Amino acid sequence: VILAKVTRQALAAEESPAAIEGELADDDLQGDVPGEPIMVPTGTSELKQIPDLDGALVALDPHTGRVLAMMGGYSFFKSPFNRVTQAQRQPGSSFKPFVYGAALERGYTPASRILDSPYVYYDEHTDEVWKPENYAEGRSYGEVTMRRALEQSYNQVTARIATDIGMEAVSEFAERFGIYDRLPPYPAMSLGSGETTPWRMVKAYAALVNGGKEVTTTLLDRVQDRHGKTLYKHDVRSCLGCTAEVWNGSGPPILPDDREQLVDPIIAYQLVHMLEGVVERGTGRRARRIGKPLAGKTGTTNDYYDALFYGFSPDLVVGIWMGFDEPRTLGNNEGGGSVAGVVFTEFMERALEDKPALPFRIPPGVRLVSIDAKTGQLPTFDSGEVILEAFRPGTEPGMVFSQDDTFNLSGTGSSIFNTSDLPVLDPETGEIVEEEGNQSDIDDGIY
DSSP: OEEEOOOHHHHHHTTOHHHHTTOSOGGGOOOOOOSOOEEOTTSOEEEOOOOSOEEEEEEEOTTTOBEEEEEOSSOTTTOOOOTTTTOOBOOGGGGHHHHHHHHHHTTOOTTOEEEESOOOEEETTTTEEEOOOOSSTTOOOEEEEHHHHHHTTOHHHHHHHHHHHOHHHHHHHHHHTTSOSOOOOOGGGGGTOSOBOHHHHHHHHHHHHTTSBOOOOBSOSEEEOTTSOEEEESOOOOOGGGGOSSOOSOOOOOOOOOOOBOSOHHHHHHHHHHHHHHHHHSTTGGGGGGOSOOEEEEEEOGGGOEEEEEEEETTEEEEEEEEOSSOOOOOTTOOIIIIIHHHHHHHHHHHHTTSOOOOOOOOTTOEEEEEETTTSSOOOTTOOOEEEEEEOTTOSTTOOOOTTTOOOOTTTTOBOOOGGGSOEEOTTTOOEEESSSOOTTOOOOOO
């Protein structure tokens, strides 16, 4: 419902008594907005206007799969089409975390440096030349860390990573998370040009939050008949300790967790940690005002046809799509951060207002290391911004890679730090034990 000033002719067309009898002053009226006027004492009319723009929102618990909210469009009576589960649209840049996840499995780290520069690729599948550009057309940013590229949603870096590890790896990773049944291994797919649904996307994001486990969603917890007999139960796990008639001093019962592990929990956390940076410093920073740990990723498709935001707290995942059913532009610069990001921020403000500010859960084995945010290496006296970065054991700056751990970035403009140029630190004292050399004598430690 909106408040609007309308012309006498528009009101007359709707057979408004006030307009017909001349009770409204001309300077109180403007526009030609269709609708059903309801007269109010101030001399204005209240109109219900059905927007052309539509949208969808779904929120779920990433640990149980319970769907907590779902809105498939503006009005079910206007259109019963559920845009959460049925609308096949491009995810745009909101797909990028899954490109980066495939890269992390193949030796990249959040601190890996990749060249952001004009990039031309010949696609042998389509016999076409592909030239991706950044959101700010014509702008490139030189060597940047993988984290920086995700936070700022650089297309050229994502394209280089995808072609370096192979689009087959990206496709397999996305299919594993259920985003697609089959994703053709074309390079353009790395920028989210393959159509899918918000339902599939939000389930994939939920699997990142919960430590990399598959999410089975449900709209119903259980169904009982009038006598209290359970006819259906979503959670079918057995719990022997849950049926005890009296407490015998034992600990709480432990439910088995037989969900499929889709990805290493450390890699899942690395992605979550990088996506926190999207809210803190990147394209999703509008949500930072909430003041609680949040992460997410914006998405915008070509010509601003679709605006998306997939974001989450440690216990709530939300997916939002906004656009037109008959695709057309939302307007210049109307993208994921400025359109869907607004909805996400307002929704999370309400959803989390009475919830504590919980940090994201860190799985065992993660190494949090202070690094120079710009170089991705250990900080020096000349470092500007210093951040904590999450690493898998043995991949931290200053550690030596085995032959199996290294990866080839030749031809992509990417680079790995040279460990022979870095000082070797004692993991207990943090003091330099060698000015340069290898790290083979130090097996563990966080710097």
